[in-house]
Amino acid sequence: MNHAKQLADLIRAADRVLVFTGAGISTESGIPDFRSPGGVWSKMQPIYFQDFVASREKRREAWTRVFNKSAGWVGASPNDGHRAIAKLVEMGKVTAVVTQNVDNLHQDGGVPDDKVIEIHGNASYAKCLDCGMRHELEELRAPWEADEEIVCVNCAGLLKTATISFGQAMPEDKMERATAEAEASDLCIVLGSSLVVYPAAGIPVMAVRAGSRLVIVNREPTDLDPYAHLVLNTEIGPLMNEVMEALETA
Structure with missing residues (x-):
């Protein structure tokens, strides 16, 4: 089956989608990773x-x-991946975006600020x-x-x-909110994270433990791939464009 259609079908069937993003979504906007x-x-x-x-x-x-x-880290423009997430929020499918990124591109791409949980700050x-x-x-x-x-x-x-700098405490309120969103989700989509930096990478783990399906879209394999319902090693922007087309034409 077409990968974009697979992901579109999972989104269509879900009631509460949590999107978890890492540096890989913003490298497509020219922002370097760490x-x-x-x-x-x-x-x-x-x-x-x-x-x-x-x-x-x-x-x-x-x-x-x-x-x-x-x-x-700042000054770039949001890409198709950011805009697709914003559209999914507007459609009522994505209830929260938990991000490891500090670049403000989710908000610039159209996601309301109150839907973005920046666990590493801005x-x-x-x-x-x-x-x-x-x-x-x-x-x-x-x-x-x-x-x-x-x-x-x-x-x-x-x-x-x-x-949030090295050696600085993680924001408790945002981690608590991210945890709650993970546990309430029925689909968690990871976009562009290697899932090696904890405690942030524990958010998708919490979603899986609570019964959520997991999708991982990343250029390289991750340690959580064995727990995912779908793993796609591909570019995020082009994939999400196809996903949105599949959702809109269904």
């Missing part, structure tokens, strides 16, 4: 959360990466480490250019991009 050759961490060392907090030099380096766009804005107030990046460019400490206008606490 761990592969040529990825972000092959070009620069991650700055650990404890070092960011303790060292002005490390904070300066982190903000320089932000404003020089060294990591390349690189498109900053948050205060003390009071949690959101700050837009362009507002912080002037103090960075002046080599000033970048602090919160509300409480003078340290600001950091709203990503």
